[in-house]
Amino acid sequence: MQFQQQPAQQADSLDLMVNMGPQHPSTHGVFRLVIWIDGERIVRAEPHIGYLHRGSEKLCEGEQYGQIITLFDRLDYVSNLNCELAFCLTVEKLMGLEVPDRASCIRVVLCELNRIASHMLFYGVFGLDAGAMTPILYGFRERERVQSLFERVTGARMMHNYIRVGGVKEDLPSDFAERLGELTALLRAGIDECDELLTNNELFLSRTKGVGAIGGSEGVDYGLSGPSLRAAGVAEDVRVSEPYSIYDRFDYGIPVGTYGDCFDRYYVRMEEMRQSLRIVDQAMEQMEPGPVSAKVRRIARPPKGEAYLRTESPRGDFGVYLVSDGSDKPYRVKVRAPSFANLQALQRLLRGAYVADAVVILGSIDIVLGEVDR
Amino acid sequence: MALSSLLPEVYSDLDIEIGAALDEVVVTVRPSDVSAACRIAKDDPRLAFDYLRCLSVVDYVDRLEVVYHLFSLGRLHRLVIKAAAPPDSPRVPSVVSVWKGADWFEREAHDLFGVVFEGHPNPAPLLLYEGFEGHPGLKSFPFHEYDEW
Amino acid sequence: MEIARGVIPLTPVSSRSSREGGRGGSGGNTPADSIFDQVLPNAVVARSSELFALGRKSSLWTLSFGLACCAIEMMSTHMSHHDLDRFGVVTWPSPRQSDVMIVAGTVVKKMAEPIKLLYEQMPDPKWVIAMGSCATNGGPYYRSYSVVMGVDHLIPVDVYVPGCPPRPEALMYGIMQLQEKISEDARARGEASKA
Numbered sequence: 001m002q003f004q005q006q007p008a009q010q011a012d013s014l015d016l017m018v019n020m021g022p023q024h025p026s027t028h029g030v031f032r033l034v035i036w037i038d039g040e041r042i043v044r045a046e047p048h049i050g051y052l053h054r055g056s057e058k059l060c061e062g063e064q065y066g067q068i069i070t071l072f073d074r075l076d077y078v079s080n081l082n083c084e085l086a087f088c089l090t091v092e093k094l095m096g097l098e099v100p101d102r103a104s105c106i107r108v109v110l111c112e113l114n115r116i117a118s119h120m121l122f123y124g125v126f127g128l129d130a131g132a133m134t135p136i137l138y139g140f141r142e143r144e145r146v147q148s149l150f151e152r153v154t155g156a157r158m159m160h161n162y163i164r165v166g167g168v169k170e171d172l173p174s175d176f177a178e179r180l181g182e183l184t185a186l187l188r189a190g191i192d193e194c195d196e197l198l199t200n201n202e203l204f205l206s207r208t209k210g211v212g213a214i215g216g217s218e219g220v221d222y223g224l225s226g227p228s229l230r231a232a233g234v235a236e237d238v239r240v241s242e243p244y245s246i247y248d249r250f251d252y253g254i255p256v257g258t259y260g261d262c263f264d265r266y267y268v269r270m271e272e273m274r275q276s277l278r279i280v281d282q283a284m285e286q287m288e289p290g291p292v293s294a295k296v297r298r299i300a301r302p303p304k305g306e307a308y309l310r311t312e313s314p315r316g317d318f319g320v321y322l323v324s325d326g327s328d329k330p331y332r333v334k335v336r337a338p339s340f341a342n343l344q345a346l347q348r349l350l351r352g353a354y355v356a357d358a359v360v361i362l363g364s365i366d367i368v369l370g371e372v373d374r
Numbered sequence: 375m376a377l378s379s380l381l382p383e384v385y386s387d388l389d390i391e392i393g394a395a396l397d398e399v400v401v402t403v404r405p406s407d408v409s410a411a412c413r414i415a416k417d418d419p420r421l422a423f424d425y426l427r428c429l430s431v432v433d434y435v436d437r438l439e440v441v442y443h444l445f446s447l448g449r450l451h452r453l454v455i456k457a458a459a460p461p462d463s464p465r466v467p468s469v470v471s472v473w474k475g476a477d478w479f480e481r482e483a484h485d486l487f488g489v490v491f492e493g494h495p496n497p498a499p500l501l502l503y504e505g506f507e508g509h510p511g512l513k514s515f516p517f518h519e520y521d522e523w
Numbered sequence: 524m525e526i527a528r529g530v531i532p533l534t535p536v537s538s539r540s541s542r543e544g545g546r547g548g549s550g551g552n553t554p555a556d557s558i559f560d561q562v563l564p565n566a567v568v569a570r571s572s573e574l575f576a577l578g579r580k581s582s583l584w585t586l587s588f589g590l591a592c593c594a595i596e597m598m599s600t601h602m603s604h605h606d607l608d609r610f611g612v613v614t615w616p617s618p619r620q621s622d623v624m625i626v627a628g629t630v631v632k633k634m635a636e637p638i639k640l641l642y643e644q645m646p647d648p649k650w651v652i653a654m655g656s657c658a659t660n661g662g663p664y665y666r667s668y669s670v671v672m673g674v675d676h677l678i679p680v681d682v683y684v685p686g687c688p689p690r691p692e693a694l695m696y697g698i699m700q701l702q703e704k705i706s707e708d709a710r711a712r713g714e715a716s717k718a
């Protein structure tokens with residue numbers, strides 16, 4: 001099978017402009033894409049963002065550190081706990097704070113579950129983009145299971161505000177281990193079922209294999225990260241290359257693709273869910289009773305200075321740059337959102353592709369507009 | 375650290391200042407040297423910073439600091455390049471030719487802080503709508519006060 | 524005159540099936556056994572506006588229009604676990620065939636014009652549900668420079684669903700409230716025209 005894309009013919013006089021969005025069911029939110037097509041091929045694509053620009057970074061400057069966690073929840077609203085973790089770790093790094101071991105284990109367990117929930121949403125929506133209606137129902141079934149466990153722990157289905165500076169809000173409920181055991185068994189079976197349902201489907205394969213391919217070094221140049229970069233054959237995972245929290249303690253694999261096409265991007269995520277379950281199991285084994293929060297003042301006041309920390313969110317390299325002036329409010333918060341950087345590569349991915357594949361390619365990089373626009 | 379001893383040699387042509395912030399090595403350059411410094415950081419095989427982690431702007435009122443966080447996937451080391459631009463006419467050369475990924479980061483910085491990236495191929499507004507007045511990232515831009523209760 | 528046209532004779536189901544030659548035999552779920560034939564007369568007298576309202580409220584097509592985080596909960600509501608279909612609510616991608624717009628998420632000033640346009644593209648009668656605190660009054664972003672403080676600054680809203688994000692159950696309750704509102708409105712209009 002050929003995985004190369006034919007270069008587009010350069011015809012400028014007869015190009016047809018097609019506008020998609022900002023309200024379009026396949027743009028995963030409010031995102032506008034303008035493409036110029038020549039026959040069936042896309043010659044140029046221009047994404048327009050900013051339809052969800054809420055000014056979160058500016059708002060952070062007016063809130064105390066504890067209050068900002070709620071704003072981070074709402075950045076990448078599909079993997080809320082991962083965003084909370086990134087912010088809290090950055091503040092802790094600036095303060096030089098040691099987090100109790102139990103708190104770190106709890107964080108890891110919940111973040112990896114959140115990664116599965118996020119990939120399950122991707123799985124469903126990507127199936128829908130490729131023209132399959134059923135996967136989304138299965139994907140949401142699994143997601144719902146994870147969410148009900150989160151609700152038991154944090155009290156909320158989506159916006160948890162559970163990870164705090166110095167630890168977590170409170171200890172796990174007493175029946176957590178039991179419930180988690182049930183959940184992981186269900187998830188294991190569920191992931192396999194989802195995998196079987198879609199991965200070997202002939203239609204799905206021909207819509208995704210060889211579509212929207214990008215090479216590894218080019219991907220790095222565009223700032224791709226996370227599953228989208230790993231699909232292109234670059235074994236880069238922040239959990240391994242710059243370990244944060246306690247990720248250096250676990251044994252897990254990093255799935256890496258070969259061709260960097262839509263199918264690889266999809267399958268890397270499917271494999272990642274299995275690896276996440278391995279991490280969850282190990283973290284549960286290592287969890288010892290103990291305190292769940294370090295001794296911190298109610299209102300955190302990090303010293304003057306700056307810190308940058310990156311974490312591996314389900315979409316890639318989620319970085320937080322924090323500048324403090326010693327008061328209870330940060331001087332500047334900058335979020336390096338993985339979807340933002342990944343979306344830049346869309347122009348390159350779409351060039352030369354068939355117009356019918358545009359939606360599949362957009363779906364395969366799995367953007368969340370909340371963090372693209374911030 | 376090996377990196378900080380390497381830097382004076384690599385950057386012998388430029389006027390730089392080497393510092394540190396927590397665990398990062400910080401190189402401060404003149405704003406006009408930014409793109410040269412970045413080009414060297416990427417192309418020099420001893421540094422090989424092929425990945426732009428983040429590009430941010432911080433408004434310190436007396437200066438606008440443009441901050442580049444770099445990372446090398448091959449060598450697994452990291453570097454911060456900073457340049458302080460004057461707040462009345464902040465101009466910094468664009469680094470899109472070095473890392474393509476800098477494109478939207480620069481457009482965003484232009485939107486929110488008014489930093490002009492010279493040589494940027496498409497300096498159109500990105501996040502804000504047409505006709506937005508001012509640069510909301512700046513400290514002088516007020517919060518929206520809501521007293522309609 | 525609405526009331527004069529209000530009598531809608533329904534053809535008895537049993538006679539229809541015999542006229543069409545029937546399906547032969549009486550096995551299975553034959554229409555003649557229908558409980559409605561036994562307890563109800565085969566004619567229903569109702570005010571046409573109320574009858575239409577009944578139809579409208581039982582088949583609300585919502586414009587699938589996710590803006591932000593609330594959209595994820597809206598999708599959850601539509602999906603397997605909560606299954607909004609059982610209220611007759613179907614999500615539809617085009618404004619031209621939709622009845623209800625669920626504004627699920629933060630309304631940003633850049634998005635204001637498209638939202639107005641979408642609302643105007645929807646055919647009458649149309650309703651709007653503001654889902655979440657952002658669409659209600661700006662929510663957590665009330666100090667932001669780029670957020671519209673509630674979608675009611677742009678378009679009229681019928682039902683507000685509080686929460687950040689509202690649980691799927693809350694959205695369902697909001698939809699039930701809207702259904703009630705539709706029939707209440709029709710009844711009130713009928714009363715007004717009689718008086």
Ligand code: SF4
Pocket residue numbers: 074591592593594627628629654655656657658662663686687688689
């Ligand atoms: S109300 Fe809350 S959950 Fe809904 S869009 Fe606004 S911030 Fe997101």
